[in-house]
Amino acid sequence: MADAPLRIVVIDVDVLRASVIEDGLREAGHPFVTVIGEMRGLMRRVVEIDPDVIFINLENPNRDVLEQMFQVSRTVQRPIAMFVDRSDTAMIEAAVDAGVSAYVVDGLKKERVKPILDMAISRFNAVSRLRDELDRARQALDERKVIDRAKGILMKSRGIGEEEAYTLMRKTAMGESRRVADVAQSIVTAAKLIGG
Amino acid sequence: MLSIGFIPLVDCAVIAVAHDKGFAAAEGLSLALVRETSWANIRDRVVLGHFDAAQMLAPMPIAANLGIGGFDAPMVAPFSLGLGGNAIAVSTALSAAMQAAGGGSAEAGPAETAAAVAAVIAGRAARGEPPLTFGMVHPFSCHNYELRYWLASAGVDPDVDVRLAVVPPPMMVEALRDGLVDGFCVGEPWSSQAVDEGVGRIVAVKSALWRQSPEKVLGLRAAFAAERPELVDALIRALYRAAAWADRPENHPELATLLARPDRVGAPAAQILRALSGRLVVAPGGLARPLPDFLVFHAHAANFPWQSHALWLYSQMVRWRQVAHTPEHAAAARATYRPDIFRRALGPVGADLPAASAKVEGALTRPTPVASTSGRLVLGPDGFFDGRLFDPDDLEGYLASAG
Numbered sequence: 001m002a003d004a005p006l007r008i009v010v011i012d013v014d015v016l017r018a019s020v021i022e023d024g025l026r027e028a029g030h031p032f033v034t035v036i037g038e039m040r041g042l043m044r045r046v047v048e049i050d051p052d053v054i055f056i057n058l059e060n061p062n063r064d065v066l067e068q069m070f071q072v073s074r075t076v077q078r079p080i081a082m083f084v085d086r087s088d089t090a091m092i093e094a095a096v097d098a099g100v101s102a103y104v105v106d107g108l109k110k111e112r113v114k115p116i117l118d119m120a121i122s123r124f125n126a127v128s129r130l131r132d133e134l135d136r137a138r139q140a141l142d143e144r145k146v147i148d149r150a151k152g153i154l155m156k157s158r159g160i161g162e163e164e165a166y167t168l169m170r171k172t173a174m175g176e177s178r179r180v181a182d183v184a185q186s187i188v189t190a191a192k193l194i195g196g
Numbered sequence: 197m198l199s200i201g202f203i204p205l206v207d208c209a210v211i212a213v214a215h216d217k218g219f220a221a222a223e224g225l226s227l228a229l230v231r232e233t234s235w236a237n238i239r240d241r242v243v244l245g246h247f248d249a250a251q252m253l254a255p256m257p258i259a260a261n262l263g264i265g266g267f268d269a270p271m272v273a274p275f276s277l278g279l280g281g282n283a284i285a286v287s288t289a290l291s292a293a294m295q296a297a298g299g300g301s302a303e304a305g306p307a308e309t310a311a312a313v314a315a316v317i318a319g320r321a322a323r324g325e326p327p328l329t330f331g332m333v334h335p336f337s338c339h340n341y342e343l344r345y346w347l348a349s350a351g352v353d354p355d356v357d358v359r360l361a362v363v364p365p366p367m368m369v370e371a372l373r374d375g376l377v378d379g380f381c382v383g384e385p386w387s388s389q390a391v392d393e394g395v396g397r398i399v400a401v402k403s404a405l406w407r408q409s410p411e412k413v414l415g416l417r418a419a420f421a422a423e424r425p426e427l428v429d430a431l432i433r434a435l436y437r438a439a440a441w442a443d444r445p446e447n448h449p450e451l452a453t454l455l456a457r458p459d460r461v462g463a464p465a466a467q468i469l470r471a472l473s474g475r476l477v478v479a480p481g482g483l484a485r486p487l488p489d490f491l492v493f494h495a496h497a498a499n500f501p502w503q504s505h506a507l508w509l510y511s512q513m514v515r516w517r518q519v520a521h522t523p524e525h526a527a528a529a530r531a532t533y534r535p536d537i538f539r540r541a542l543g544p545v546g547a548d549l550p551a552a553s554a555k556v557e558g559a560l561t562r563p564t565p566v567a568s569t570s571g572r573l574v575l576g577p578d579g580f581f582d583g584r585l586f587d588p589d590d591l592e593g594y595l596a597s598a599g
Contacts, residue, residue: 040376043361061364063236064334068362070266071335071518082240082267089244096244101236 003112007032009049011056011066013039017127021055024123025116043068047076053113054080054103055120058096066103078105084113091117098124143181150184153191197226198431201238201250204231204461205365206384206471207281207412208251209451210493212460214431214438222437223430231459234364235334236266242415243269249431251277252415255336255509258532260415262519265336270418274537275432276505277412278439279498281471281491282339282402283387284346286379287372288480290316290328291397306346306581309399313379314350317357331363331371331380339381341512342405349582354516372396383411384471384491385463391477392467398478403489406558408496408578410505413533421537429541436542439494448472496563496575497550501533504554504588511591515598526591530554548573557586 008030012018018035025033034049036042039062046054046069056063069080080103083092091114095102098121104113147169154165173183200215202208214220215227230247232238239256241247257271286294290313297319299312317328330347332339344354354360363371365386371377373395380386390396402409414435421428441447449465452472456465470476474490477483492498510529514521535553543549551567560576567573580586586594 039367040371040374058237059233061233061366063234064364065362067236067266068335070264086267093244096240096246101240 005032006030006052007049009046009051009054010035011054011060011062013037014057020127021120021123024119028119050077052105052108053116056101058099058101063101080105084108084110094121100124146181146188147184150187153187197228198248198427199228199230199246201230201232201241201247203235203238203251206455206461206468207278207491208461209442209455210277210435210439211251212454213442213451214434216454217438217441219438220434223434225430225434239265240267242417243267248420249414249416251412253334253337254410254413254505255338257413257415258506258509258529259336261528261532262525264519271415271532272418272421272534273413273415273501273532274421274428274534275414275435276410276499276501277414279408279410279492280403280489281383281411282342282381283398284343284379284381284400285387285390285396285398287396290378291399306400306405307349310346310350314352317352327358328378329359329361331361331368331377333365333382334362338411342402343381344516346400346405369393369395385461385467388467388470388476389463391480394480398476401487401490403487404581406580407489408492408576413501428537432538432541433545436499436547439499443492443494445473497573500550501535501538502554503530503533503535504557504586506530506533507588507591508557508586511594511598514595521595554588559585
């Protein structure tokens with residue numbers, strides 16, 4: 001008899017990250033994925049769905065809400081446990097590094113669940129990397145704008161061309177062991193204060 | 197370099213002070229304090245070794261040693277970070293209902309307020325209304341056990357007549373305001389926050405439920421404690437001196453400012469100061485009331501890891517069916533708290549150490565001198581509000597009579 005399809009819940013207020021995990025799960029052949037982004041009434045929703053696997057990001061204080069599910073009680077029919085193989089410390093470390101924790105209902109086979117865990121870990125990491133790249137790209141763009149403004153200020157106040165202005169900033173930066181972007185910011189700030 | 201996890205509550209004070217006021221540095225320790233968002237994270241990071249030690253809910257290391265904590269490794273608790281500090285607050289609506297049921301006087305003790313809430317519960321059940329919901333911070337928390345003890349004292353079954361739900365402390369006030377919970381038990385500053393925002397009223401405090409009772413402990417992996425005893429001892433000495441500093445009223449304004457920082461508790465200093473001084477405003481717009489021993493960081497041997505505390509917490513785990521009672525489980529619970537490590541660390545610096553490692557809880561009705569190394573130790577009062585005694589040498593008797 002084939003295994004019943006797994007019901008998976010992803011708890012994350014980060015809509016982008018949650019949808020990346022959800023997509024990955026569906027692509028891997030798991031149609032029953034619910035994303036919970038609203039933390040109020042979390043326990044009730046989780047109990048309603050009665051999932052086999054729950055993912056939650058580590059910064060989420062509502063992790064403690066899930067702690068109630070470790071024991072069978074009137075509200076919790078099937079107790080859950082953290083990670084499917086608690087002796088797999090490498091996997092657990094990888095999950096913690098990625099910022100995700102996984103809860104699995106008692107009795108699920110390791111082989112079924114590990115691929116899902118691995119995928120969630122790798123997607124959490126992918127989102128982090130994407131975000132870091134995005135931050136770096138934004139910062140580079142902002143710095144580009146400041147450098148352009150500084151060039152304009154130098155060109156106007158010293159009557160020099162664009163290339164000469166940039167060379168001047170670069171030499172100053174090297175001489176003071178600073179970044180060109182920081183020198184540019186100083187120029188922009190000084191021009192604002194000095195006026196004109 | 198020791199990495200220490202903590203949760204933003206007023207009773208992270210001893211750990212914060214050890215770092216911020218130089219007591220750790222004086223012991224040659226470099227502490228990295230890490231502010232965490234959940235007890236689950238604290239537990240996981242201690243198990244994995246990311247944290248060398250952490251502020252923990254007093255029952256947590258016991259649960260770990262019983263293998264019921266969710267993600268466990270053998271742990272020890274050689275130091276208590278203070279006594280008291282929790283409060284039970286209810287919504288203004290529930291408070292009004294309790295007053296109508298006769299339990300609302302400002303001087304009402306836990307027995308009266310429990311009886312009032314029981315009457316409200318019975319009335320609601322008779323009218324077919326949904327059960328009340330109470331929030332607490334974690335299944336293995338004194339908050340959970342205090343709520344249950346208080347409710348059960350008036351005949352309420354906490355698993356049948358009400359709903360107990362975990363709510364993260366920073367979400368408790370909003371949950372109360374939005375009616376997701378009707379009351380909660382939480383550490384400061386959250387009950388005071390509920391009062392300040394006009395959404396709740398404090399109806400019972402931990403120090404009245406069980407005076408001088410455990411709340412947070414320093415938790416470490418047993419392996420780490422065994423491998424690095426000199427580090428553990430230095431940390432205990434730093435925390436001991438930090439606790440003494442934090443207990444002094446003349447230091448409270450500075451401590452409140454320190455804890456108000458966003459990288460510590462992040463609550464208003466004036467609000468934190470009320471908790472430190474034990475003068476709480478219990479109703480919106482009300483006056484501050486003095487609550488003796490509301491929060492004790494050092495006095496009355498507050499830092500001593502009493503094994504009777506460990507056993508009482510175990511008794512509650514058994515009472516509420518979190519663990520089955522066996523002699524092996526009881527022994528494991530008792531051995532979680534390590535007065536021997538406390539003595540090893542502090543004996544050499546002349547700290548006044550109790551002669552005993554366990555005591556009959558609730559036996560002291562007034563401050564009482566007890567046997568200690570320098571003969572100056574005064575303990576108590578330490579009563580339960582219902583007058584019961586807990587004799588750690590008669591666990592079976594207590595379990596049988598707890599109901």
